[in-house]
Amino acid sequence: MKRLHKSLGLVGLSLSVLAGCGAPEGSDASLGSSPSELQAQTAGAALTADCTNPIVAPLAISGVTASAHDGNVPANVLDGNLSTRWSCNGMGCWLTADLGAEKTVSGVELAWYLGDRRTSKFEVSVSRDGSSYTRVAAGTSSGKTLQPERTPFAAVPARYVKLTVNGNSQNTWASLSELHVLGTSCTPSTGGGIPTTDPAPTPGRDVFGSHEIYPTVPNGRMWSAKWNANPRKLSAGQDDPYDAEFHMRGSNHTLDIRGDGTAKSAGSTIRFYLSSPGKTWFNTELTIYARRVSEQSNADSSTGFEFQARTADGHTEDGSAKNAAGLPQQCDGHSYGYSLRYDGRALFEKELRHPTYTSQVSRNIWSGGALPRNQWIGIKVITYSKPDGGVKLELWRDLTDGADGGKWEKVHEYTDVGGWSISPSVAASCAIPADFRITTPQPIFIIRNSNIAEQWYKKATLREIVPPAQ
Numbered sequence: 135m136k137r138l139h140k141s142l143g144l145v146g147l148s149l150s151v152l153a154g155c156g157a158p159e160g161s162d163a164s165l166g167s168s169p170s171e172l173q174a175q176t177a178g179a180a181l182t183a184d185c186t187n188p189i190v191a192p193l194a195i196s197g198v199t200a201s202a203h204d205g206n207v208p209a210n211v212l213d214g215n216l217s218t219r220w221s222c223n224g225m226g227c228w229l230t231a232d233l234g235a236e237k238t239v240s241g242v243e244l245a246w247y248l249g250d251r252r253t254s255k256f257e258v259s260v261s262r263d264g265s266s267y268t269r270v271a272a273g274t275s276s277g278k279t280l281q282p283e284r285t286p287f288a289a290v291p292a293r294y295v296k297l298t299v300n301g302n303s304q305n306t307w308a309s310l311s312e313l314h315v316l317g318t319s320c321t322p323s324t325g326g327g328i329p330t331t332d333p334a335p336t337p338g339r340d341v342f343g344s345h346e347i348y349p350t351v352p353n354g355r356m357w358s359a360k361w362n363a364n365p366r367k368l369s370a371g372q373d374d375p376y377d378a379e380f381h382m383r384g385s386n387h388t389l390d391i392r393g394d395g396t397a398k399s400a401g402s403t404i405r406f407y408l409s410s411p412g413k414t415w416f417n418t419e420l421t422i423y424a425r426r427v428s429e430q431s432n433a434d435s436s437t438g439f440e441f442q443a444r445t446a447d448g449h450t451e452d453g454s455a456k457n458a459a460g461l462p463q464q465c466d467g468h469s470y471g472y473s474l475r476y477d478g479r480a481l482f483e484k485e486l487r488h489p490t491y492t493s494q495v496s497r498n499i500w501s502g503g504a505l506p507r508n509q510w511i512g513i514k515v516i517t518y519s520k521p522d523g524g525v526k527l528e529l530w531r532d533l534t535d536g537a538d539g540g541k542w543e544k545v546h547e548y549t550d551v552g553g554w555s556i557s558p559s560v561a562a563s564c565a566i567p568a569d570f571r572i573t574t575p576q577p578i579f580i581i582r583n584s585n586i587a588e589q590w591y592k593k594a595t596l597r598e599i600v601p602p603a604q
Contacts, residue, residue, distance in 0.1 A: 193317040196234035201227050211313045214369035214388040214401070216280055219247040219311045222299070227308040230296040233315075236262055240289040241316035242297070243282035245371070246275050247309035253277035254302040254309075258285065260292035267296055277303065281371045282314055312369065342593040344421050345539035347514060347530060354598035355415065357408055361592065365393035370401070381407040384582070396592045399583070402430065405449075406581040408596055414575035417518035418443060419599045422581070423510045423536060426476060427588040434585075438475035438505065442485070442580040443517040444572040445469035449488050449580075464488040465564035468572055469580070470527055470550075472515045478504045480529050480546035486570055490560045499531065499545040510535045510592070514542065518601035525550040525571050526601070536593060 200208040202222045208229055210218040220229060233239075239260060246254050254275045259267040271287040295315050299308030338346055341358045350356065360377040368389045374380040382389065387401020408415075424439045448457065448466025455463035467488025473481040481496035505511070512532025519525055528547045532540035555561075555568040579596055583589065 193233055193237050193239070193315055196232045198229070198231040200229040206309070211310050214312070214367075215386045216245055216311045216370070217386065219309050221247070221307060221309040223307050225300050225306050226298060228296055228298045229308075229310065229313065230294055231313075232264070233293050233295070236291050236293045237317050238289050239292050239295060239315055239317055241284060241286035242271070242295070243284045243312075243314035243316070244275065244297070244310060245280060245282040245312035245314075246302075247311050248302075249275055249280050249283075249311070250278060252303045255300040257298045257300070258287070259296040259298065260290055261294040261296070262292055264294050267294075280311070282312055284316075286316070314369075314372070339539055340421055340595040340597065342421075342536070342595060343539055344512070344532075344536060344593060344595070345542060346419065346421075346597070346599075347516060347528075347542060348419055348518075348599040348602060351417075351598045351600055355413060356598070357596045359397070359591070359594040361391050361393070361397050361594075362395045363393050364391075366391050370403075370405075379408055379410045381409065383407050383580075387586075396590055399589050399591060400586050402585055404583040404586060408579040408581070409577050414577050415444070415579050415596070415598065416575040417599050417601050418516070418579065418596055420515040420579065420581075420594075420596045421512070422594040423512050423532075423592045424474075425510050425590040426505055426507050427590065428507075428586075429476070430585040430587050432585050433476075435475065435477045436473075437585055438473050438477075438479075438583065439511075439513060439589075440474075440582045441472040441515045442469035442578075442582065443472070443515065444574075444576040445485075445578045445580060446576050447578065461564055462487065465566075468570075468576075470517055470525065470572060472527065472529055474499075474505060474511070474513060474529070474531075476505045478502065482527050482529075482546070482548045484550065484554055484556075484572075486556045486566065486568075487560050487564050490556045492554050492556055495546075495548045497546055509533075510590075512536060512540050512542070512593075516599070518599065519573055520549070520601070522551075523571065523573065525573060 198208045198212060200220060200222060204221045204223065206219050206221040208220045211220050211229070242258055244256065256273060257269055258271040259269045261267045270290060271285050273285050275283055297313060336343065340346060357379050360374065364376050368374060368382045368391065370382050370385050370387050372382045384403040384405030387399065387404045390398040392398070420441060429437055445468060446466040448463050448468065450463055450467065453462060453464060457463045457466050464487050467485065469485045471483045471485060475481055478498040478500040479496040480499045481494050483494045484492040514530035516528040516530070517525065526549050529545050530542045531545045532542050534541045550571050552569050552571065558568045561568040561570065
């Protein structure tokens with residue numbers, strides 16, 4: 135597997151949006167305008183009093199402009215890539231974008247270039263017509279992170295959102311990596327909103343109708359992808375506003391959720407974390423349908439659909455960070471790893487201190503060839519503990535695109551009974567045996583890939599299961 139991860143941080147989600155050409159700075163209204171006054175101007179477009187379940191959702195973008203740039207163009211703040219930026223030198227540099235139509239907006243998230251080294255001063259203004267602007271927020275970045283930082287404000291109707299930057303703690307440059315805008319919509323409690331629980335599955339099948347290999351634990355934990363409505367595009371570092379357990383981690387990747395049950399994924403370091411504070415996963419069965427399309431030019435034989443079970447928040451490149459026990463935080467970056475590699479291999483490996491892995495256990499499951507392109511492949515990743523202390527790993531495959539629940543075949547299996555080891559010196563740094571078995575519940579399950587130009591997912595579920603009788 136690729137060895138690059140980002141540590142888990144539950145950053146609130148929005149999606150990239152900027153707004154089109156705005157008026158000069160002098161046309162901004164006073165910051166003293168109250169939220170109630172702003173909403174009263176267009177009460178019909180803002181949230182109404184009977185909105186019992188307001189929903190924060192990503193907004194679409196139709197264009198972006200700026201007062202100036204130095205070759206780092208305004209469009210860079212829309213690409214989901216924290217290594218690109220818009221830059222402009224001078225106090226009062228501004229960046230605006232057109233949402234395409236009037237929307238209800240309620241905040242921004244700003245990811246600053248060198249945002250972990252310096253603070254930047256900014257103001258946010260909104261406009262319905264692109265001519266008259268009202269300032270709705272002002273602040274200073276924390277100077278502690280490269281990730282997007284949220285600035286909420288009272289929900290107001292606007293087509294245009296404008297960011298004005300008044301220098302930073304080092305110089306007069308404005309340099310922004312990403313800008314996200316939060317949009318708020320009103321969903322009545324009687325219907326039309328996001329279900330708070332998954333629909334009840336048919337016995338023996340998950341919520342998407344896929345056959346279960348092992349039954350769900352009574353009252354056990356379950357997750358399913360919320361991709362059947364509310365089209366949106368997520369970027370690295372964001373959380374899904376429609377799914378409290380789905381978190382975009384990694385770097386330089388996007389997930390385009392189409393609202394029809396499918397999601398298009400692309401990027402260099404793709405990491406989806408399934409987690410919720412205070413909860414853990416133990417014996418699990420992941421079901422997901424995936425479609426290979428194309429890879430980036432730097433993809434190699436390790437590229438493929440990959441998964442990590444029984445892992446925690448230790449997938450960091452900072453070797454000096456410590457966990458709660460005073461050991462390296464990377465010791466929490468343990469996992470059982472599963473892959474369907476594009477070169478045709480089904481593969482297991484174990485990670486005991488990020489990024490140190492055991493040897494790989496693999497076999498080709500495509501008659502010596504490669505994983506096919508443009509075909510939906512059903513994948514099941516199963517992990518469970520055995521009474522003798524072993525940990526069973528299973529990979530299953532369906533080639534029917536889920537017809538009648540799928541025709542599932544087990545394509546690879548392995549039992550960790552000891553002896554599957556990493557370097558003794560690395561293991562000693564985590565105070566564990568070199569062949570340590572991960573036998574306790576853990577907080578995170580990861581879906582991942584690397585160096586992808588285009589791939590697709592659908593029908594994803596994760597369930598806690600009752601293991602087979604031994």
